[in-house]
Amino acid sequence: MKPANPFDPLGLAAASTELWRSLLANPQELFEAQAALGRALTDVATRSAEVAAGDGPAAPPLAQPSPNDRRFVSEAWAKNPYYDALKQAYLLASKAVVETIDNAQGIDEQDRRRIKFFTKQFIDAMSPTNIPWLNPDVLEETIRSGGANLQHGLRNIAEDAQANEGRPALVDDKAFAVGKNVATTPGSVVFRNELMELIQYAPTQPEIYARPLIVVPPWINKFYILDLQPANSFIKYATDSGRNTFVISWRNPDSSLRDMTMADYLRLGPLTAARVACEISGAERVDAVGYCIGGTLLAMLLGYLQRIGSKLIASATFFTALVDFADPGEVQAFVSEESLAYIEDRMREHGYLSGREMADTFSMLRSNDLIWSVAVNRYLLGKDAPAFDLLYWNNDATRIPEAIHKYYLRQMYLENNLVKPNVLEVDGVPLDLRTVRVPTYCVATSEDHIAPWRSVYAMTQLFSGEVTFRLGASGHIAGIISPPGKKKAAWWGNAPGAKSPASADEWLRTAEKHEGSWWPDWEAWMAKRTKRKIAAPAAPGSAQYPILGDAPGTYVLER
Numbered sequence: 001m002k003p004a005n006p007f008d009p010l011g012l013a014a015a016s017t018e019l020w021r022s023l024l025a026n027p028q029e030l031f032e033a034q035a036a037l038g039r040a041l042t043d044v045a046t047r048s049a050e051v052a053a054g055d056g057p058a059a060p061p062l063a064q065p066s067p068n069d070r071r072f073v074s075e076a077w078a079k080n081p082y083y084d085a086l087k088q089a090y091l092l093a094s095k096a097v098v099e100t101i102d103n104a105q106g107i108d109e110q111d112r113r114r115i116k117f118f119t120k121q122f123i124d125a126m127s128p129t130n131i132p133w134l135n136p137d138v139l140e141e142t143i144r145s146g147g148a149n150l151q152h153g154l155r156n157i158a159e160d161a162q163a164n165e166g167r168p169a170l171v172d173d174k175a176f177a178v179g180k181n182v183a184t185t186p187g188s189v190v191f192r193n194e195l196m197e198l199i200q201y202a203p204t205q206p207e208i209y210a211r212p213l214i215v216v217p218p219w220i221n222k223f224y225i226l227d228l229q230p231a232n233s234f235i236k237y238a239t240d241s242g243r244n245t246f247v248i249s250w251r252n253p254d255s256s257l258r259d260m261t262m263a264d265y266l267r268l269g270p271l272t273a274a275r276v277a278c279e280i281s282g283a284e285r286v287d288a289v290g291y292c293i294g295g296t297l298l299a300m301l302l303g304y305l306q307r308i309g310s311k312l313i314a315s316a317t318f319f320t321a322l323v324d325f326a327d328p329g330e331v332q333a334f335v336s337e338e339s340l341a342y343i344e345d346r347m348r349e350h351g352y353l354s355g356r357e358m359a360d361t362f363s364m365l366r367s368n369d370l371i372w373s374v375a376v377n378r379y380l381l382g383k384d385a386p387a388f389d390l391l392y393w394n395n396d397a398t399r400i401p402e403a404i405h406k407y408y409l410r411q412m413y414l415e416n417n418l419v420k421p422n423v424l425e426v427d428g429v430p431l432d433l434r435t436v437r438v439p440t441y442c443v444a445t446s447e448d449h450i451a452p453w454r455s456v457y458a459m460t461q462l463f464s465g466e467v468t469f470r471l472g473a474s475g476h477i478a479g480i481i482s483p484p485g486k487k488k489a490a491w492w493g494n495a496p497g498a499k500s501p502a503s504a505d506e507w508l509r510t511a512e513k514h515e516g517s518w519w520p521d522w523e524a525w526m527a528k529r530t531k532r533k534i535a536a537p538a539a540p541g542s543a544q545y546p547i548l549g550d551a552p553g554t555y556v557l558e559r
Contacts, residue, residue: 011338012118015111022104029103037096041089048085063091068447071129071368076136083136086128094123110332117333124367130376138380145382152382160378165356168374171395175387178396179552182389183224185236187551190246190541191276195260195268197249197553198276201235203536205242210532211314212244212277213287216270216294219250220358222396222556225477226291228389232483234519241523242533243287246277248294252398252558258351260401262300262408263426270294270301274312280542285314287530291480292451295321296412299459300424302438303431315529317441317522319480320451323433324458325416330365330449335413343409347402355397365449390477396559419462437465441525443518445472445479457507460500468496468525470518471511484517491518496525 023030040062047059061084065072076083101116128134132142132150141149160169176182187201215235217223226247227235238245248269253260274286290298295318305312322328328335347353363370377383417423422430440463444453453471460467471492472479482489492511501507514521541547 011336012114015108015115018107018111019101019104019115022107023100026105030100033096033100033103037092040092044085044088044092048081051081051084061088063088063095065091069368070373071127074137080136086134090126090128097123110336113330114333114336117330121364121367124372127368127372130372132380135376135380138376141381149380149382153379156378156382156384167360168371168378169385170370170374171391172385172387173392173395176389176392178222178224178556179550182229182392183227183552183556184230185227185233185239185551187247188540189249189548189551189553190280190545191272192548192553192555193268193272194257195251195253195265196273197251197548197555198273199247199249199551199553200277200280200540201239201245201247201551202540203242203244204236204240206536207533208242208244208536209530210281210534211283211285211287211530212246212281213238213289214270214273214277215245215247216273216288216290216298217248217250218292218294219265219269220293220355220398220400222252222393222398223247223249224552224556225390225393225481227552228393228481232481232486234481234483237483237519237523241526243526244277244281244537246273246286248273249553249555250398251555252355253352253401254399255351258347258402261403262297262411265404266297266301266304266426270298271304271312276545278312280540280545281537285312287315287317287526288313289317289319290321291319292321292476293408295319296323296408296418299323299433299436300418300426300431302436303433304426304429306435306437307429307431313438315439315441315526317443317526318456318459319443320445320448320456320476321442321459322412322451322455323462324419324455325412326419326458327452327455328413329452329455331361332413334361335409337414340406340409340414344402344406347405351402352399353402353405355399358400359394359397362450390481394477419458433462434464436463439465439529440467441470441522442467443470443472443480443522445475447473447475448479450476454504457500457504460507461502466497467500468498469493469500469507470521471508472518482517482519484519486517489517490515491521493518493521496528 044062072087077087078084097119098116101112101119104112132138160166185201187199189197190200191198215226217226227233230236235245235247250269270288274288277286278284288298298316298318299321302313302316343353346357378385411417411424418431419433421432421434424431442456442459444451444456446453457469460469472482473488473490474482490513492508492513494511
């Protein structure tokens with residue numbers, strides 16, 4: 001392992017040096033790219049000057065922001081020739097820089113992706129929308145309010161420096177309280193160990209399915225993303241559908257848990273949860289749902305149970321979960337020997353990675369939405385942080401124990417060992433995901449920056465059992481928290497059990513688009529596999545597992 005370099009913790013200097021060597025080795029290509037950019041910028045300036053002088057109508061723009069780019073929505077960016085020229089110049093220059101990196105010859109592809117990612121961070125930071133005297137919305141608000149927006153913005157800067165470590169606040173923390181107006185579905189804590197609380201939710205139907213459902217959320221966030229509000233709560237939806245629903249609430253670890261391993265999380269988390277749910281319900285097997293990294297852990301559990309001959313899990317559902325990390329998307333920019341050495345040094349001091357550091361990483365994946373637009377709204381437009389339940393959850397970050405995070409980054413992201421037969425093991429039991437035969441329902445989302453859908457799709461080629469794949473619209477969170485009735489919701493899929501081709505793009509060409517939420521499709525898929533129903537229990541828990549407290553429990557409240 002390379003030692004951490006405090007002056008270049010991510011190893012970007014060496015990668016950038018290779019890029020410059022490549023560019024200087026082909027000066028003609030670099031010169032031609034610069035000349036093409038110069039001609040385009042001259043063309044934009046000439047056209048804009050003609051429009052400003054009234055010499056003709058505006059010509060079609062040479063560059064346009066992507067449909068998801070909300071920075072240039074103000075009419076001034078299109079109707080004012082000077083702002084239009086500034087916008088096009090920025091977009092053309094940004095494109096030219098990125099294409100220069102893409103076209104560089106003879107550099108390592110991993111280095112290319114990392115350079116490209118961090119170059120985009122610089123490009124986003126340099127947007128004219130971030131500069132008060134170049135942003136028409138800021139100028140308009142400054143004139144309208146007599147500068148009150150900037151005065152309020154200065155107060156927001158001081159407030160964030162004191163209360164948010166200098167980061168622009170995403171959300172009004174005072175607007176929500178866990179158990180009060182988020183995470184409110186009625187239930188009880190029926191089991192607790194040093195790593196998790198198990199919550200059993202109160203039935204809402206007179207009859208429930210005999211086989212319980214356990215939900216394994218990611219431990220890098222708190223579970224209530226699945227229970228934000230009654231209208232968008234997956235937990236409430238499952239309960240209302242007659243599911244005897246159990247959810248793991250992971251503990252927010254401190255330094256005392258620094259040595260917790262992936263095997264510990266597997267044993268003390270979903271394996272224990274499944275066994276407790278069976279004992280409480282009287283069932284022999286459970287259905288399981290794994291979200292994000294919780295899905296990665298669930299896949300490991302399936303491989304482990306298969307090898308020991310256990311049929312504890314009858315069906316598995318995966319929400320935006322990676323098992324093949326060959327192409328994990330832009331997160332890969334943070335994974336190299338140099339960056340891992342830096343992260344491991346950071347964790348060594350306290351025994352964990354702080355939730356804030358992990359949140360910063362994910363914010364960089366969508367820097368325009370989660371960093372720069374927030375800063376513009378708070379500091380330049382003087383707006384208060386919004387009261388938004390999803391952003392409140394996003395801000396309620398959790399720590400990650402040193403041992404499991406080292407294992408996860410190295411074994412999954414760096415070496416992709418989970419898909420390699422018999423390389424990883426749990427308590428001496430080797431794992432081979434090709435042996436997994438339980439029926440599986442797998443959901444990816446089309447705009448996911450954390451678990452790219454084509455990489456999630458690779459699961460269909462790995463497991464030996466039936467895999468039903470669904471592609472939801474939107475991103476890692478919004479595509480999953482997609483209740484019936486949600487506007488603009490859609491998903492793609494073929495008939496349940498249909499054979500999935502090797503290529504994700506080939507699958508997409510034949511997949512049928514469905515308007516609305518995929519949740520009812522999942523429930524229909526589940527209903528075909530869990531037909532027997534029983535009378536709903538009068539109370540949660542059992543004599544062996546008495547109620548320890550009301551949902552959402554105590555672990556979720558730890559900050």
